[in-house]
Amino acid sequence: MQVDRLSVWLLAAALSFGLASSCSKETPQPAPAAPAQAKAKTKADEPAGKGEAAEGAVLEPSKATVWSYNPTGKRDIFEIPKPREDECQKNPLTCYDLRQLWVDAILFGSGMDVAHVIMPNGKDAMLRVGDEVGLNHGRVKQIREKEIVIEEIYVDPATRDIHIIEKTMRMK
Structure with a gap:
């Protein structure tokens, strides 16, 4: 029984020594290359840094x-x-701010109310209830006798609350 404990003790000591030596910070030097495999080093082979590579160092492929x-x-x-x-x-109506659009005429009273709007580029468009208009992609909610009511949905980025804003465009 004594020999078994002694051999286990020696085996444990050898293993711990092997582990301790493999954890050292020094790296072993690579074996020198054979003369047939040696490559002549030129300035083009050097790294672009401060020339930190050793003089005779050769990288193996x-x-x-x-x-x-x-x-x-x-x-x-x-x-x-x-x-x-x-x-x-x-x-094209979503490319302009509501303040840039000019309400030219409103056809009011029939079941299909229509507003005639002129854009800054000189082109015109007809607006009906439900059409998308403005940079904030508002929807025409209602067309009245002298104005258009547009509903824009705004999401507050800080609180993520949804706000519905009603804006009016008056005929001038």
């Missing part, structure tokens, strides 16, 4: 880090991106 990039499925970063379909082409 198997240990060099190889980096590759696979562009499959990714957009070409050097190609000009295709423009998205402009919102102004879909609905």
Whole structure:
């Protein structure tokens, strides 16, 4: 029984010594390269830094880090991106602030109330209840005798509260 305890003790000591020596901060020096594999070092081979590489150091091709990039499925970063379909082409009324639009005429009294609006670019449009208008994408809620009521939904970014704001555009 004494021999077994002694052999276990020696084995544990050897293992702990091996672990302690493998955790040291010094790295072992690589074996010198064979003369047939040695490569003549030129200034082009030196790193762009302050020349920290040792004079006779040679990188083995198997240990060099190889980096590759696979562009499959990714957009070409050097190609000009295709423009998205402009919102102004879909609905030009959403490109202007409500204060920039001019209410020219209102046809009121029938079941289909219509307002004639002139944009800053000189073009005109007919507004009906439910149409989208303005930079904040408000909806025409009501068309009255001398004004248009537009309802905009505003989300407060701090509290995330939803506010419904009614704005009016008066005929001038």
